[in-house]
Amino acid sequence: MAQQTFGFIGLGNMGAPLATHLIKAGHALVVCDNNDVAAALMTAQGAKRVATPAQVAQEVEVIFLSLPTPEIVEAVCLGVNGIRDGTKVREVVDLSTIGPRAAKVVAEGLAAKNITYVDSPVSGGVTGAVKGTLAVMVSCPRANYDALAPLLGKFGKVFFLGEKAGQAQTMKLANNVMSAAAVAITSEAVVMGVKAGLDPKVMLDVINNGSGRNTASADKFPRCVLTRTFDVGFSAALAYKDVRLCVDEAEHIGVPMIVGSAVRDMLSITTSFIGKDADFVDVVRVCEAWAGVEVRG
Ligand code: NAD
Numbered sequence: 001m002a003q004q005t006f007g008f009i010g011l012g013n014m015g016a017p018l019a020t021h022l023i024k025a026g027h028a029l030v031v032c033d034n035n036d037v038a039a040a041l042m043t044a045q046g047a048k049r050v051a052t053p054a055q056v057a058q059e060v061e062v063i064f065l066s067l068p069t070p071e072i073v074e075a076v077c078l079g080v081n082g083i084r085d086g087t088k089v090r091e092v093v094d095l096s097t098i099g100p101r102a103a104k105v106v107a108e109g110l111a112a113k114n115i116t117y118v119d120s121p122v123s124g125g126v127t128g129a130v131k132g133t134l135a136v137m138v139s140c141p142r143a144n145y146d147a148l149a150p151l152l153g154k155f156g157k158v159f160f161l162g163e164k165a166g167q168a169q170t171m172k173l174a175n176n177v178m179s180a181a182a183v184a185i186t187s188e189a190v191v192m193g194v195k196a197g198l199d200p201k202v203m204l205d206v207i208n209n210g211s212g213r214n215t216a217s218a219d220k221f222p223r224c225v226l227t228r229t230f231d232v233g234f235s236a237a238l239a240y241k242d243v244r245l246c247v248d249e250a251e252h253i254g255v256p257m258i259v260g261s262a263v264r265d266m267l268s269i270t271t272s273f274i275g276k277d278a279d280f281v282d283v284v285r286v287c288e289a290w291a292g293v294e295v296r297g
Pocket residue numbers: 009010011012013014015032033034035038066067068069072076095096097098122123124125126233234235238242
């Protein structure tokens with residue numbers, strides 16, 4: 001792809017490494033983030049910072065979003081000083097997790113201004129974002145997908161889910177309820193073993209060579225729990241948002257999600273118990289506190 005100038009709004013744990021991939025590929029960026037520290041990290045790499053999403057949309061044709069919640073994405077796209085007010089923008093590539101219904105609302109709001117919404121959530125965490133090994137799930141008109149796929153390939157492996165906004169979000173929610181369930185059930189099982197006197201390192205070795213193996217046991221627990229760093233880089237609040245969106249969507253379309261509801265409640269308890277900045281793997285600290293033990297390497 002020829003060198004271009006792109007917009008990037010939301011430069012947090014995921015947005016910063018993904019924006020950096022675009023810069024490293026030789027593209028210029030116009031960025032917007034209401035956190036000065038996050039914006040400064042990108043201006044230090046040559047990006048131009050502007051104050052509002054509308055200003056980004058005034059300067060570039062394609063804007064990437066990596067924002068926390070559906071409400072924020074709606075405000076940034078359709079609200080006052082939002083992307084919809086810019087005259088140059090033609091396409092919004094949304095890497096955020098916002099659920100299928102919000103994706104449809106945003107897509108319709110942007111379509112009224114002839115702006116195409118590309119539903120494009122990602123999975124694989126901060127590590128995957130930094131390494132460019134994410135799963136990138138895309139739903140949008142096929143022609144937009146074909147044009148964008150090489151660029152999205154900088155972020156990881158790209159998958160086409162369909163032409164409708166929301167299809168990629170549904171895929172992402174299904175993935176994340178499984179990822180969160182792995183964290184929750186691994187927390188309970190390992191805490192049980194530790195309370196009964198087992199070594200958690202040996203437990204994880206057994207699990208990872210046995211049928212209990214999952215992304216929490218294989219990666220998150222050895223890296224961020226045994227070491228007591230609790231720094232996966234995905235907040236429990238955002239994980240709760242994802243699982244809540246999933247359970248709500250399942251209920252909306254008539255699919256019972258009993259295990260998903262329990263996982264959602266564990267994440268809600270984690271932010272109440274540990275605090276609003278709790279990390280995804282802080283779920284284990286709730287189980288530890290209830291059981292009166294610690295999972296240490
Ligand atoms: P984050 O909180 O680290 O970053 C969000 C950024 O958006 C922050 O820099 C914040 O200042 C900025 N922001 C918030 N409101 C804004 C506004 N109105 N205008 C401009 N900037 C604004 O979140 P994150 O972990 O990077 O996640 C971003 C999205 O990616 C979320 O939807 C999340 O669910 C999803 N996601 C996260 C991970 C992960 O491991 N962290 C993995 C996959 C998907």
